[in-house]
């Protein structure tokens with residue numbers, strides 16, 4: 001299956017923080033791949049901006065090195081030479097007045113203008129103000145802001161208010177790279193482009209939903225940064241909330257940015273406060289070879305969670321009585337992200353009970369090996385009478401879609417192209433972010449005000465014992481964490 005590449009309009013993209021880790025690992029390699037795919041016009045310009053003093057050629061060499069490292073291309077790849085020809089650089093300190101005139105002079109009339117804020121959020125205000133003050137942006141310019149978008153409702157609101165002084169909501173692209181993943185978008189296709197699932201997609205037929213984002217890595221190397229955040233801020237408030245919304249939302253009237261985001265917002269607003277007994281926090285322990293969370297965080301008294309599991313209820317007609325269980329953590333058994341929808345058992349079985357599980361389960365794998373797996377009951381083959389067995393209808397997108405499916409664009413590639421196209425569907429709207437913080441804030445505050453320590457869990461395990469009990473209490477079990 002050949003995926004179509006539709007070129008975007010000619011653009012000038014300025015990357016603030018172009019010398020940083022995200023630009024090197026994701027943004028520049030992503031742009032390169034889209035260029036090679038034929039999606040970026042040769043006339044487009046990508047302008048790096050950061051404090052480091054260097055000229056265009058030095059930045060081109062820096063970008064080429066990053067692309068060789070992170071996009072896996074050869075140094076002398078002719079595409080790399082063509083691509084770096086698009087690049088330029090202007091030295092700018094976000095907090096100073098130098099360099100802005102030079103940047104303005106580089107922007108071409110008639111091209112789409114986008115500004116990627118790949119810098120610490122504390123610099124967003126300085127950059128927004130100066131872009132506006134120096135007349136570099138107008139009402140058509142687009143800005144892209146990275147996560148974290150605030151650390152609570154108050155800071156997110158302040159950020160929104162500050163950006164709103166210079167930009168309209170239609171100009172602001174808040175990145176949650178989870179939304180750029182192929183399978184995450186496929187959630188909407190599966191739900192709303194097939195008749196099969198939607199009639200069953202409610203509390204009458206779905207017993208519960210499990211959303212798991214498990215990592216094998218710890219926080220070593222960025223421990224002191226992570227320690228100020230924790231799993232709820234780092235994963236639940238943004239990525240997992242977005243996944244939950246896509247599973248739980250009502251069908252939008254059209255696949256249109258505001259229609260989709262209106263429906264997601266309704267889900268967030270319908271989330272019930274989480275009971276303290278419905279949440280488990282954990283910290284990974286040292287395992288003899290590698291340090292535990294407290295050492296990695298360089299904070300022996302830290303109560304920040306590297307793991308969280310919670311039971312979430314959605315207060316609306318569709319989901320009344322169907323809990324959503326969320327869990328995410330570091331240093332777990334395998335690296336995997338998946339959503340599992342467990343249906344209810346048929347109301348009456350005409351077959352003798354063989355003890356086999358009878359509930360259908362739909363598992364959507366976000367990583368690794370993106371795909372879907374639907375567990376269905378069939379007759380066990382053979383002459384031994386009517387015995388039932390549950391088998392998976394397994395579809396890996398890479399297999400089903402051929403080499404093109406295996407070579408799917410990275411989330412950042414897709415999202416940056418959406419910015420140039422002016423499509424905000426996969427970006428979080430300001431009110432959505434605020435609603436998500438309004439729901440997570442009391443959970444975080446109650447924890448911070450309390451004295452309890454996170455539950456210890458072994459590195460390489462499935463998380464703390466308490467999290468297992470959270471499920472057992474409801475006569476349910478977590479799915480095994482495996483790659």
Ligand code: NAP
Pocket residue numbers: 016017018019020021022023049050051052092093094095117118119120121123146147148
């Ligand atoms: P980083 O490696 O620390 O890079 C920061 C960049 O900002 C550098 O290019 C730095 O260049 C520039 N900078 C710092 N102070 C500046 C100033 N006063 N004026 C202009 N430029 C300045 O950070 P990062 O990891 O790339 O992260 C960038 C943003 O993306 C952050 O908001 C982060 O939370 C977010 N993010 C990163 C990742 C990731 O995987 N790295 C993932 C998700 C979100 P100079 O020193 O040359 O000025």
